[in-house]
Amino acid sequence: MKAVITGENAERIGVNLLDNNDVEHVIEMEFDGAIKFHSCEEYPNNPAKRTRTQTEYGEQARRYAQWHVYRERGYDTVPSTENPDRILAALLALTRLSSASFEASFGDLEKQLRSHYDGSKVELPFADADPDGAIVYRQDLYLEPNPLEFDPPVLEQFRAHFDGPLDSSLFTQAGDLTDDDLDALEFDLEAVSGLGYLYNDGRGSQQTIPTDQPLERAPDARIELLAFDPEEVDSFQHYLVSHLAYQIRDRFLLMGLTPPAAFQAQGWGTYDGFQAQTFCDLYEEYWSPEATITSWDPF
Template identity: 60%
Template sequence: MKSIITGEDEVRVGVNLLDNAGEEHGIEMEFDGEIKHHQSEAYADNPRFRTREECEHVDQARRFAKWQVYRERGYDTVPPLENPDRLTAALLAIADLSSDTFQAQFGELERRLARHYDDGPVELPFPNADPDDAIIYQQDVYLEPDPVEHDPPVLEQFLSRFDGDPDTPVARRASELTTQDRDDLGFEVEAVSGIHTVHNDGQGTERRDHGEQPLDRDPDARVELMAFDTDSVDSFHHYVVSNLAYQIRDRFLLMGQAPPTAFRAQGWGTYRGFQCQKFCSLYEEYWSSEADITSWEPWTE
């Protein structure tokens, strides 16, 4: 993926981009990230007439263009829940929580997951839903201070300390920050949302239920977990931190980029990442801890 910012006026920024298949894109977006123009002669304008891989090349180009404008021009063009800087800040904030505070904020999420594997009833907000279907539980995280106001960016500061060490669990790396690191990268969980639920019956029907939002602004991150046996992990706290690390991995992959070395690890990240990795040949199954990964580069199929 190669791109340059071609210009900017009082309402829009323009980006010219070559995707991983070598095809050119011209993209214009407003300062909030809304894309107002996207032209590429290589792909049909109507997504119905593109292959799954062609659609993904188009989507990768749009995501990467937003990331470049955000990083180079400072506009908040990346959707908050997809921004690796916000995700890194959430990872650090949650890793730093005491056990009691973590339980107060995420204990209900753990209990909802555990009910799939104990003798208690599974609480589903959808009629006729089978607890054995694909069930995703989500919980939004609100941070303070604002992660996108840091310079250098939060992710770059984190990588300057830990890049090149993918085999060390990210929760342990975060816990090893020095006092000075914590002054530079100090974030707190201001609030968490209620539990959201995504249900997929495997037959093309997807339903969503949204929990309560405590604040009148966009959250900074969203923990996303497929129903699993919480007794299978040593620490649910560390598992949540790792989920955010895998989300950072997914966000780079979905921009057509190899993730930073520190985040090249396998495990469940995002529901969107899972769908892309499962059904598009541009990706391997990074979501699976048992998959045999041959490359971290989401290049051409």
């Protein structure tokens, strides 16, 4: 991916971008990241005439353009729960939670997941949902201080201390990321939402129920889990820390970028990432711990 900012006026900012297929995109967005113009001469304008790969190149270009403007100009152009700086801040906040605080924030989520496997009745807000189907549970996280107010950005400060591949235990043991080098990157959970839901019946029908909004602003990160048995992991807290690390991996992949070495690890990250990795040849099955990965390059 290569991008340059071509101009800016009172309403929009423009980006010219070459995707990983060396195809040019001209993109204009508002300062909140809303894409108002996207032109690409080499891919069909009609979505029905584009291949799945061509469509994904276009989506990568839009996501990367938002990231490029955010990092180069400081505008909040990346959707809030998709920004790697915010997600990393949430990961760091979860490592600092006491057992009691973690239970207070995420106990309902763990109980709901457990109900799929302990013989309890699975309570779902969809009348026709199969509890054994693709249920995604969501919970939004709100942080303090604001992760976007750090200079250098949160991710770059983290990478200055962890430049190569991390031992997996750093993402599976809460507290391991709170050494003296990261004292400046201390984040707290200001609030968490209730549960939100996504249900995919596998036949082309998808239903969602959003989380509540405990604060009058966008969340900083979103837990997004397929139903699994929490008894299969040593610690649910450690699992959520790992889950956020895998989300960072997915967000780079979906921008057409190779994830930083510290986040080149396999496991469930985002629902968007799972869909792309399952149905588009640009990606391997990074979501699966059992998959054999040959490359971390999404092209």
